[in-house]
Amino acid sequence: MEPRDVDGIVKFTADSTPQGELAACLGIPYLRYYGELGPLGGAACGLVIQAAMAVSRGLANNVVIYRSVNGRSGARxxxxxxxxxxxxxxxxxxxxxxxxxxxxxxxxxxxxxxxxxxxxxxxxxxxxxxxxxxxxxxxxxxxxxxxxxxxxxxxxxxxxxxxxxxxCALEADGANAFVVTSAERASNIRHRPVYIMSSAQALPAAAGRNGESWDESGASWLAPELFGGAGVTPKDIDVIGFYDHFSTVIITKL
Incomplete structure:
Protein backbone atom coordinates (compact mmCIF):
# COMPACT_ATOMS: atom_id res chain seq x y z
CA MET A 1 0.00 0.00 0.00
CA GLU A 2 1.15 3.51 -0.84
CA PRO A 3 -0.04 6.77 0.75
CA ARG A 4 -2.05 7.52 -2.40
CA ASP A 5 -4.11 4.39 -1.70
CA VAL A 6 -5.49 5.99 1.47
CA ASP A 7 -8.88 7.59 0.86
CA GLY A 8 -10.16 7.97 4.42
CA ILE A 9 -8.91 9.40 7.70
CA VAL A 10 -10.44 9.36 11.17
CA LYS A 11 -8.80 10.88 14.21
CA PHE A 12 -9.08 11.83 17.86
CA THR A 13 -10.41 15.38 18.22
CA ALA A 14 -7.81 16.48 20.78
CA ASP A 15 -4.88 16.20 18.40
CA SER A 16 -2.04 18.49 17.36
CA THR A 17 -1.85 17.28 13.74
CA PRO A 18 -4.66 18.55 11.45
CA GLN A 19 -5.95 15.96 9.00
CA GLY A 20 -5.54 18.28 6.00
CA GLU A 21 -1.86 18.84 6.70
CA LEU A 22 -1.32 15.13 7.24
CA ALA A 23 -2.95 14.26 3.91
CA ALA A 24 -0.91 16.90 2.10
CA CYS A 25 2.38 15.78 3.65
CA LEU A 26 1.69 12.14 2.75
CA GLY A 27 0.73 12.99 -0.81
CA ILE A 28 -2.85 11.76 -0.47
CA PRO A 29 -4.75 13.28 -3.44
CA TYR A 30 -8.09 13.65 -1.68
CA LEU A 31 -10.17 12.03 1.03
CA ARG A 32 -13.46 10.33 0.29
CA TYR A 33 -14.20 10.02 3.99
CA TYR A 34 -13.18 11.94 7.10
CA GLY A 35 -14.35 11.75 10.69
CA GLU A 36 -13.29 12.38 14.25
CA LEU A 37 -14.31 11.56 17.81
CA GLY A 38 -13.47 13.11 21.12
CA PRO A 39 -14.84 11.18 24.12
CA LEU A 40 -11.43 11.01 25.76
CA GLY A 41 -10.23 7.43 26.33
CA GLY A 42 -13.22 5.90 24.57
CA ALA A 43 -12.30 7.48 21.26
CA ALA A 44 -9.85 4.76 20.24
CA CYS A 45 -12.51 2.05 20.00
CA GLY A 46 -15.04 4.45 18.51
CA LEU A 47 -12.65 5.41 15.72
CA VAL A 48 -12.24 1.77 14.73
CA ILE A 49 -16.01 1.41 14.53
CA GLN A 50 -16.30 4.55 12.42
CA ALA A 51 -13.58 3.41 10.03
CA ALA A 52 -15.07 -0.07 9.71
CA MET A 53 -18.49 1.37 8.91
CA ALA A 54 -16.98 3.61 6.24
CA VAL A 55 -15.25 0.65 4.58
CA SER A 56 -18.26 -1.66 4.84
CA ARG A 57 -20.55 0.96 3.28
CA GLY A 58 -18.15 1.71 0.43
CA LEU A 59 -17.44 5.25 1.60
CA ALA A 60 -13.71 4.50 1.59
CA ASN A 61 -11.38 1.62 0.81
CA ASN A 62 -8.46 2.24 3.15
CA VAL A 63 -8.95 4.36 6.26
CA VAL A 64 -6.06 5.55 8.41
CA ILE A 65 -6.72 6.01 12.12
CA TYR A 66 -4.10 8.14 13.83
CA ARG A 67 -3.22 10.10 16.92
CA SER A 68 -0.26 12.43 17.19
CA VAL A 69 0.20 14.74 20.14
CA ASN A 70 2.99 16.36 22.11
CA GLY A 71 1.29 15.77 25.43
CA ARG A 72 4.50 16.01 27.43
CA SER A 73 6.60 18.73 25.82
CA GLY A 74 3.69 20.82 24.54
CA ALA A 75 -0.04 20.66 25.22
CA ARG A 76 -0.62 19.28 28.72
CA CYS A 168 -1.76 9.29 37.64
CA ALA A 169 -1.35 8.96 33.89
CA LEU A 170 1.92 10.00 32.30
CA GLU A 171 1.40 12.48 29.49
CA ALA A 172 3.74 11.66 26.65
CA ASP A 173 4.87 12.76 23.22
CA GLY A 174 3.87 10.11 20.76
CA ALA A 175 2.07 9.02 17.66
CA ASN A 176 0.45 5.89 16.34
CA ALA A 177 -1.55 4.90 13.31
CA PHE A 178 -3.06 1.88 11.61
CA VAL A 179 -5.15 1.11 8.57
CA VAL A 180 -8.67 -0.30 8.48
CA THR A 181 -9.60 -2.01 5.23
CA SER A 182 -11.75 -4.89 4.04
CA ALA A 183 -10.92 -8.49 4.93
CA GLU A 184 -10.52 -9.19 1.21
CA ARG A 185 -7.87 -6.49 0.76
CA ALA A 186 -6.18 -7.47 4.01
CA SER A 187 -5.65 -11.01 2.73
CA ASN A 188 -2.89 -9.75 0.42
CA ILE A 189 -0.93 -7.57 2.83
CA ARG A 190 2.61 -8.21 4.02
CA HIS A 191 1.81 -8.67 7.69
CA ARG A 192 -0.81 -10.76 9.41
CA PRO A 193 -3.98 -8.67 9.78
CA VAL A 194 -6.09 -8.21 12.89
CA TYR A 195 -9.76 -8.89 12.19
CA ILE A 196 -12.58 -6.95 13.84
CA MET A 197 -15.00 -9.52 15.25
CA SER A 198 -17.51 -7.17 16.83
CA SER A 199 -18.04 -3.60 17.94
CA ALA A 200 -20.46 -1.68 20.11
CA GLN A 201 -20.88 1.72 21.67
CA ALA A 202 -22.97 3.00 24.56
CA LEU A 203 -23.58 6.45 25.94
CA PRO A 204 -26.42 6.22 28.45
CA ALA A 205 -28.43 9.38 28.98
CA ALA A 206 -27.54 9.16 32.67
CA ALA A 207 -23.77 8.93 32.30
CA GLY A 208 -20.71 10.82 33.47
CA ARG A 209 -21.67 13.92 35.43
CA ASN A 210 -25.34 12.98 34.95
CA GLY A 211 -24.81 9.42 36.15
CA GLU A 212 -27.30 7.89 38.53
CA SER A 213 -24.66 5.44 39.81
CA TRP A 214 -21.07 6.43 40.58
CA ASP A 215 -19.63 3.06 39.49
CA GLU A 216 -21.59 2.44 36.28
CA SER A 217 -20.29 3.13 32.79
CA GLY A 218 -21.36 2.58 29.22
CA ALA A 219 -19.43 -0.70 29.21
CA SER A 220 -22.14 -2.39 31.25
CA TRP A 221 -24.66 -1.43 28.58
CA LEU A 222 -22.68 -2.45 25.52
CA ALA A 223 -21.19 -5.71 26.81
CA PRO A 224 -24.07 -8.01 25.72
CA GLU A 225 -24.03 -6.55 22.21
CA LEU A 226 -20.23 -6.67 21.96
CA PHE A 227 -19.82 -10.27 23.09
CA GLY A 228 -22.94 -11.41 21.26
CA GLY A 229 -21.75 -9.92 17.99
CA ALA A 230 -18.49 -11.86 18.24
CA GLY A 231 -20.17 -15.08 19.36
CA VAL A 232 -18.05 -15.30 22.51
CA THR A 233 -18.45 -14.86 26.25
CA PRO A 234 -16.15 -13.15 28.77
CA LYS A 235 -14.77 -16.59 29.65
CA ASP A 236 -13.34 -16.87 26.12
CA ILE A 237 -11.26 -13.70 26.47
CA ASP A 238 -7.61 -14.07 27.50
CA VAL A 239 -6.29 -10.60 26.61
CA ILE A 240 -7.99 -7.31 27.38
CA GLY A 241 -6.90 -3.72 26.88
CA PHE A 242 -8.09 -1.21 29.46
CA TYR A 243 -7.69 2.52 29.28
CA ASP A 244 -5.47 2.70 32.35
CA HIS A 245 -5.23 6.45 32.90
CA PHE A 246 -5.32 6.04 36.69
CA SER A 247 -4.32 2.98 38.67
CA THR A 248 -7.49 3.21 40.74
CA VAL A 249 -9.79 2.60 37.77
CA ILE A 250 -8.24 -0.80 37.03
CA ILE A 251 -9.73 -2.34 40.16
CA THR A 252 -13.17 -1.00 39.24
CA LYS A 253 -12.94 -2.19 35.63
CA LEU A 254 -11.79 -5.66 36.58
Missing amino acids: YGSGVVTTRRGEGNAAFTEPYGLLVPGQSSALRARRHMHEFGTTERQYGAVALAFRKHACLNPKAIMYGRPITMEDYLNAKVFFDPLRIFD
Whole structure:
Protein backbone atom coordinates (compact mmCIF):
# COMPACT_ATOMS: atom_id res chain seq x y z
CA MET A 1 0.00 0.00 0.00
CA GLU A 2 1.15 3.51 -0.84
CA PRO A 3 -0.04 6.77 0.75
CA ARG A 4 -2.05 7.52 -2.40
CA ASP A 5 -4.11 4.39 -1.70
CA VAL A 6 -5.49 5.99 1.47
CA ASP A 7 -8.88 7.59 0.86
CA GLY A 8 -10.16 7.97 4.42
CA ILE A 9 -8.91 9.40 7.70
CA VAL A 10 -10.44 9.36 11.17
CA LYS A 11 -8.80 10.88 14.21
CA PHE A 12 -9.08 11.83 17.86
CA THR A 13 -10.41 15.38 18.22
CA ALA A 14 -7.81 16.48 20.78
CA ASP A 15 -4.88 16.20 18.40
CA SER A 16 -2.04 18.49 17.36
CA THR A 17 -1.85 17.28 13.74
CA PRO A 18 -4.66 18.55 11.45
CA GLN A 19 -5.95 15.96 9.00
CA GLY A 20 -5.54 18.28 6.00
CA GLU A 21 -1.86 18.84 6.70
CA LEU A 22 -1.32 15.13 7.24
CA ALA A 23 -2.95 14.26 3.91
CA ALA A 24 -0.91 16.90 2.10
CA CYS A 25 2.38 15.78 3.65
CA LEU A 26 1.69 12.14 2.75
CA GLY A 27 0.73 12.99 -0.81
CA ILE A 28 -2.85 11.76 -0.47
CA PRO A 29 -4.75 13.28 -3.44
CA TYR A 30 -8.09 13.65 -1.68
CA LEU A 31 -10.17 12.03 1.03
CA ARG A 32 -13.46 10.33 0.29
CA TYR A 33 -14.20 10.02 3.99
CA TYR A 34 -13.18 11.94 7.10
CA GLY A 35 -14.35 11.75 10.69
CA GLU A 36 -13.29 12.38 14.25
CA LEU A 37 -14.31 11.56 17.81
CA GLY A 38 -13.47 13.11 21.12
CA PRO A 39 -14.84 11.18 24.12
CA LEU A 40 -11.43 11.01 25.76
CA GLY A 41 -10.23 7.43 26.33
CA GLY A 42 -13.22 5.90 24.57
CA ALA A 43 -12.30 7.48 21.26
CA ALA A 44 -9.85 4.76 20.24
CA CYS A 45 -12.51 2.05 20.00
CA GLY A 46 -15.04 4.45 18.51
CA LEU A 47 -12.65 5.41 15.72
CA VAL A 48 -12.24 1.77 14.73
CA ILE A 49 -16.01 1.41 14.53
CA GLN A 50 -16.30 4.55 12.42
CA ALA A 51 -13.58 3.41 10.03
CA ALA A 52 -15.07 -0.07 9.71
CA MET A 53 -18.49 1.37 8.91
CA ALA A 54 -16.98 3.61 6.24
CA VAL A 55 -15.25 0.65 4.58
CA SER A 56 -18.26 -1.66 4.84
CA ARG A 57 -20.55 0.96 3.28
CA GLY A 58 -18.15 1.71 0.43
CA LEU A 59 -17.44 5.25 1.60
CA ALA A 60 -13.71 4.50 1.59
CA ASN A 61 -11.38 1.62 0.81
CA ASN A 62 -8.46 2.24 3.15
CA VAL A 63 -8.95 4.36 6.26
CA VAL A 64 -6.06 5.55 8.41
CA ILE A 65 -6.72 6.01 12.12
CA TYR A 66 -4.10 8.14 13.83
CA ARG A 67 -3.22 10.10 16.92
CA SER A 68 -0.26 12.43 17.19
CA VAL A 69 0.20 14.74 20.14
CA ASN A 70 2.99 16.36 22.11
CA GLY A 71 1.29 15.77 25.43
CA ARG A 72 4.50 16.01 27.43
CA SER A 73 6.60 18.73 25.82
CA GLY A 74 3.69 20.82 24.54
CA ALA A 75 -0.04 20.66 25.22
CA ARG A 76 -0.62 19.28 28.72
CA TYR A 77 -4.21 18.11 28.80
CA GLY A 78 -4.20 17.43 32.50
CA SER A 79 -3.04 20.91 33.48
CA GLY A 80 -6.60 22.18 33.90
CA VAL A 81 -5.96 25.66 32.49
CA VAL A 82 -8.77 27.71 33.98
CA THR A 83 -9.07 30.14 31.05
CA THR A 84 -10.21 27.32 28.77
CA ARG A 85 -13.03 26.28 31.11
CA ARG A 86 -16.43 27.89 30.72
CA GLY A 87 -18.50 25.95 33.22
CA GLU A 88 -21.19 25.41 30.61
CA GLY A 89 -23.86 22.71 30.58
CA ASN A 90 -23.54 20.13 33.32
CA ALA A 91 -19.99 21.37 33.96
CA ALA A 92 -21.66 24.31 35.72
CA PHE A 93 -22.15 21.95 38.65
CA THR A 94 -18.52 20.81 38.84
CA GLU A 95 -15.95 23.21 37.36
CA PRO A 96 -16.81 26.24 39.54
CA TYR A 97 -16.07 24.01 42.54
CA GLY A 98 -12.64 22.93 41.31
CA LEU A 99 -13.26 19.76 39.29
CA LEU A 100 -11.21 20.75 36.26
CA VAL A 101 -9.18 17.68 35.30
CA PRO A 102 -9.87 13.92 35.14
CA GLY A 103 -7.66 13.18 38.13
CA GLN A 104 -9.97 15.07 40.44
CA SER A 105 -13.15 13.25 39.46
CA SER A 106 -11.27 9.93 39.49
CA ALA A 107 -10.13 10.67 43.03
CA LEU A 108 -13.74 11.07 44.14
CA ARG A 109 -14.63 7.68 42.66
CA ALA A 110 -11.56 6.08 44.21
CA ARG A 111 -12.46 7.38 47.66
CA ARG A 112 -16.05 6.16 47.24
CA HIS A 113 -14.72 2.72 46.24
CA MET A 114 -12.66 2.64 49.43
CA HIS A 115 -15.75 3.54 51.45
CA GLU A 116 -18.03 0.99 49.80
CA PHE A 117 -15.69 -1.98 49.50
CA GLY A 118 -12.88 -1.39 51.97
CA THR A 119 -10.31 -0.89 49.21
CA THR A 120 -6.95 0.15 50.64
CA GLU A 121 -4.17 2.46 49.53
CA ARG A 122 -1.85 -0.53 49.33
CA GLN A 123 -4.20 -2.22 46.87
CA TYR A 124 -4.13 0.86 44.66
CA GLY A 125 -0.38 0.85 45.13
CA ALA A 126 -0.15 -2.74 43.91
CA VAL A 127 -1.63 -1.63 40.58
CA ALA A 128 0.78 1.30 40.33
CA LEU A 129 3.71 -1.03 41.02
CA ALA A 130 2.51 -3.40 38.31
CA PHE A 131 2.38 -0.47 35.86
CA ARG A 132 5.98 0.43 36.63
CA LYS A 133 7.16 -3.19 36.57
CA HIS A 134 5.78 -3.61 33.07
CA ALA A 135 7.27 -0.28 31.97
CA CYS A 136 10.67 -1.48 33.12
CA LEU A 137 10.38 -4.36 30.64
CA ASN A 138 10.02 -1.97 27.69
CA PRO A 139 13.15 -0.03 26.65
CA LYS A 140 10.93 2.54 24.90
CA ALA A 141 8.83 3.29 27.99
CA ILE A 142 9.22 6.67 29.68
CA MET A 143 9.86 4.99 33.03
CA TYR A 144 12.14 2.25 31.73
CA GLY A 145 14.82 1.41 34.29
CA ARG A 146 13.08 3.34 37.08
CA PRO A 147 11.38 0.75 39.34
CA ILE A 148 9.45 1.74 42.45
CA THR A 149 8.62 -0.03 45.70
CA MET A 150 5.52 0.04 47.88
CA GLU A 151 7.41 2.31 50.26
CA ASP A 152 8.08 4.71 47.37
CA TYR A 153 4.40 4.67 46.54
CA LEU A 154 3.13 5.31 50.07
CA ASN A 155 5.64 8.14 50.59
CA ALA A 156 4.84 9.80 47.26
CA LYS A 157 3.15 13.16 46.92
CA VAL A 158 -0.63 13.05 47.06
CA PHE A 159 -2.07 14.95 44.09
CA PHE A 160 -5.79 14.40 44.51
CA ASP A 161 -6.58 12.49 47.68
CA PRO A 162 -6.29 9.49 47.59
CA LEU A 163 -4.43 9.61 44.24
CA ARG A 164 -0.67 9.83 44.47
CA ILE A 165 1.70 10.85 41.72
CA PHE A 166 2.28 7.18 40.82
CA ASP A 167 -1.47 6.65 40.34
CA CYS A 168 -1.76 9.29 37.64
CA ALA A 169 -1.35 8.96 33.89
CA LEU A 170 1.92 10.00 32.30
CA GLU A 171 1.40 12.48 29.49
CA ALA A 172 3.74 11.66 26.65
CA ASP A 173 4.87 12.76 23.22
CA GLY A 174 3.87 10.11 20.76
CA ALA A 175 2.07 9.02 17.66
CA ASN A 176 0.45 5.89 16.34
CA ALA A 177 -1.55 4.90 13.31
CA PHE A 178 -3.06 1.88 11.61
CA VAL A 179 -5.15 1.11 8.57
CA VAL A 180 -8.67 -0.30 8.48
CA THR A 181 -9.60 -2.01 5.23
CA SER A 182 -11.75 -4.89 4.04
CA ALA A 183 -10.92 -8.49 4.93
CA GLU A 184 -10.52 -9.19 1.21
CA ARG A 185 -7.87 -6.49 0.76
CA ALA A 186 -6.18 -7.47 4.01
CA SER A 187 -5.65 -11.01 2.73
CA ASN A 188 -2.89 -9.75 0.42
CA ILE A 189 -0.93 -7.57 2.83
CA ARG A 190 2.61 -8.21 4.02
CA HIS A 191 1.81 -8.67 7.69
CA ARG A 192 -0.81 -10.76 9.41
CA PRO A 193 -3.98 -8.67 9.78
CA VAL A 194 -6.09 -8.21 12.89
CA TYR A 195 -9.76 -8.89 12.19
CA ILE A 196 -12.58 -6.95 13.84
CA MET A 197 -15.00 -9.52 15.25
CA SER A 198 -17.51 -7.17 16.83
CA SER A 199 -18.04 -3.60 17.94
CA ALA A 200 -20.46 -1.68 20.11
CA GLN A 201 -20.88 1.72 21.67
CA ALA A 202 -22.97 3.00 24.56
CA LEU A 203 -23.58 6.45 25.94
CA PRO A 204 -26.42 6.22 28.45
CA ALA A 205 -28.43 9.38 28.98
CA ALA A 206 -27.54 9.16 32.67
CA ALA A 207 -23.77 8.93 32.30
CA GLY A 208 -20.71 10.82 33.47
CA ARG A 209 -21.67 13.92 35.43
CA ASN A 210 -25.34 12.98 34.95
CA GLY A 211 -24.81 9.42 36.15
CA GLU A 212 -27.30 7.89 38.53
CA SER A 213 -24.66 5.44 39.81
CA TRP A 214 -21.07 6.43 40.58
CA ASP A 215 -19.63 3.06 39.49
CA GLU A 216 -21.59 2.44 36.28
CA SER A 217 -20.29 3.13 32.79
CA GLY A 218 -21.36 2.58 29.22
CA ALA A 219 -19.43 -0.70 29.21
CA SER A 220 -22.14 -2.39 31.25
CA TRP A 221 -24.66 -1.43 28.58
CA LEU A 222 -22.68 -2.45 25.52
CA ALA A 223 -21.19 -5.71 26.81
CA PRO A 224 -24.07 -8.01 25.72
CA GLU A 225 -24.03 -6.55 22.21
CA LEU A 226 -20.23 -6.67 21.96
CA PHE A 227 -19.82 -10.27 23.09
CA GLY A 228 -22.94 -11.41 21.26
CA GLY A 229 -21.75 -9.92 17.99
CA ALA A 230 -18.49 -11.86 18.24
CA GLY A 231 -20.17 -15.08 19.36
CA VAL A 232 -18.05 -15.30 22.51
CA THR A 233 -18.45 -14.86 26.25
CA PRO A 234 -16.15 -13.15 28.77
CA LYS A 235 -14.77 -16.59 29.65
CA ASP A 236 -13.34 -16.87 26.12
CA ILE A 237 -11.26 -13.70 26.47
CA ASP A 238 -7.61 -14.07 27.50
CA VAL A 239 -6.29 -10.60 26.61
CA ILE A 240 -7.99 -7.31 27.38
CA GLY A 241 -6.90 -3.72 26.88
CA PHE A 242 -8.09 -1.21 29.46
CA TYR A 243 -7.69 2.52 29.28
CA ASP A 244 -5.47 2.70 32.35
CA HIS A 245 -5.23 6.45 32.90
CA PHE A 246 -5.32 6.04 36.69
CA SER A 247 -4.32 2.98 38.67
CA THR A 248 -7.49 3.21 40.74
CA VAL A 249 -9.79 2.60 37.77
CA ILE A 250 -8.24 -0.80 37.03
CA ILE A 251 -9.73 -2.34 40.16
CA THR A 252 -13.17 -1.00 39.24
CA LYS A 253 -12.94 -2.19 35.63
CA LEU A 254 -11.79 -5.66 36.58
